[in-house]
Amino acid sequence: MILQLNIQPYLWRKKRYIIESIGIEKQGPRPPTPWVKIFTSLPVWAIIVAHFCNNWGFYTLLTCLPKYMKDILKFDMSQNSMLSALPYLTMWVLINFVGVGADYLRYNNIMKTKYVRKMCTALGLCLPALFLVLSGYVGCDHVLAILFLSLSVGMNAFCFGGFLVNHVDIATPFSGTLMGISNCAATIPGFLGPQLVGLLTNSNNTLGQWKVIFYISGAIYLFGAVFFVLFSDGEEQPWSKKPTALSQSPVNVIPNDYHHTKLQDQVPNY
Numbered sequence: 001m002i003l004q005l006n007i008q009p010y011l012w013r014k015k016r017y018i019i020e021s022i023g024i025e026k027q028g029p030r031p032p033t034p035w036v037k038i039f040t041s042l043p044v045w046a047i048i049v050a051h052f053c054n055n056w057g058f059y060t061l062l063t064c065l066p067k068y069m070k071d072i073l074k075f076d077m078s079q080n081s082m083l084s085a086l087p088y089l090t091m092w093v094l095i096n097f098v099g100v101g102a103d104y105l106r107y108n109n110i111m112k113t114k115y116v117r118k119m120c121t122a123l124g125l126c127l128p129a130l131f132l133v134l135s136g137y138v139g140c141d142h143v144l145a146i147l148f149l150s151l152s153v154g155m156n157a158f159c160f161g162g163f164l165v166n167h168v169d170i171a172t173p174f175s176g177t178l179m180g181i182s183n184c185a186a187t188i189p190g191f192l193g194p195q196l197v198g199l200l201t202n203s204n205n206t207l208g209q210w211k212v213i214f215y216i217s218g219a220i221y222l223f224g225a226v227f228f229v230l231f232s233d234g235e236e237q238p239w240s241k242k243p244t245a246l247s248q249s250p251v252n253v254i255p256n257d258y259h260h261t262k263l264q265d266q267v268p269n270y
Contacts, residue, residue, distance in 0.1 A: 033177055037239035043170050044178060046232035050121055050163040051186040053224025054156065057128055057217040060193035061153055064213075069198075071205050072143055083146060090154030102161030113136070113169055114234025121162030121228045127155035130223035136211035159216075163228055170233055171240035 038044055064082045075083060079231045102120055105111045113118070131152035138144040167178040196216070202207045 014163050031173065031242055033174060037237075038171075038174070038181070041170075041237060041239070043233040043237060044181075045070070046228045046230075047166050047178065047180045047186050048088030049171075049226045050159075050228040051182040051231075052189060053220045053227075054125060054159055054163075055186040056189035056193055056220045057132060058153070058156060059190045060197060060217050060226070060243065061132075061149070063190075063194045064197045065149065068200075068210060069140050071201075072207055072210055073142060075142070086146060087147070087150040089156045090150045090168045094154050094157035098157045098161045099155070100234075112234060114232065117162050117169065117234050118229045118232055119168050120158045120160075121166075121232070122225045124156055124158030124160075124162050125225035125228075127158070128152045129218035129225075132214045133218045133243065136207070136214045139207070151173075152203045153187055163232070166232060170235065170237050171235065173242065174240060180192040 065087070066081075069083060098120065102116050105116050106113055129152075131148045133147055135148035135152065138148065163182075167175040167182070171178055197213055200213055
């Protein structure tokens with residue numbers, strides 16, 4: 001059965017890439033999830049640790065940045081909402097370039113997948129740590145404070161070319177399961193981070209206390225970067241590969257005599 005080609009060229013190229021990369025097989029018994037091997041795999045733990053450490057700084061700023069701007073930087077509340085959103089707007093803009101850049105490095109064989117993931121994660125965790133710590137040393141200089149905080153959050157965009165997509169690299173059939181595991185661990189900072197901020201600032205809401213918060217978040221960022229660089233991988237893990245018996249009789253949705261050029265010729269013009 002040949003796929004209907006009544007789709008836009010861009011979507012067809014994406015679908016063709018998926019088909020030719022992983023194929024489409026007959027429905028059969030779903031392979032059991034190798035829980036023990038997942039939880040004893042260092043590349044999996046590299047993702048979990050990086051995800052946790054990234055979200056510590058991310059959630060701490062997400063929930064407490066308005067408080068810092070109001071109490072320490074003395075921003076007017078009528079301006080606070082737009083300024084609080086600026087760091088996340090910066091990250092949204094950068095994400096679009098990071099994804100394209102990471103794929104360019106991989107598809108053109110400039111860097112292997114695992115090194116792209118390590119590089120992006122290192123940048124996505126170390127740069128936020130740097131700018132977060134620096135933001136504590138600008139005093140009440142509004143311009144520099146907003147600049148460093150925006151860069152701290154914005155540089156998180158590199159993680160979208162790093163550990164956040166590494167689940168698919170190391171275990172494509174179980175990538176959803178891995179994302180659920182790592183994201184579950186990564187939600188813990190969502191309540192621990194603000195709790196720590198409250199403990200440090202409720203009775204002593206000063207710039208010095210916020211420096212301590214920034215140092216703690218920066219150290220956690222750096223730990224996640226080092227752990228991921230040391231123990232991550234970019235290749236499918238042995239426990240993720242399907243047994244031969246389960247991969248028999250694949251259904252070729254595209255006949256063998258359809259080559260790339262022929263496939264491209266059949267894409268309708270718009």
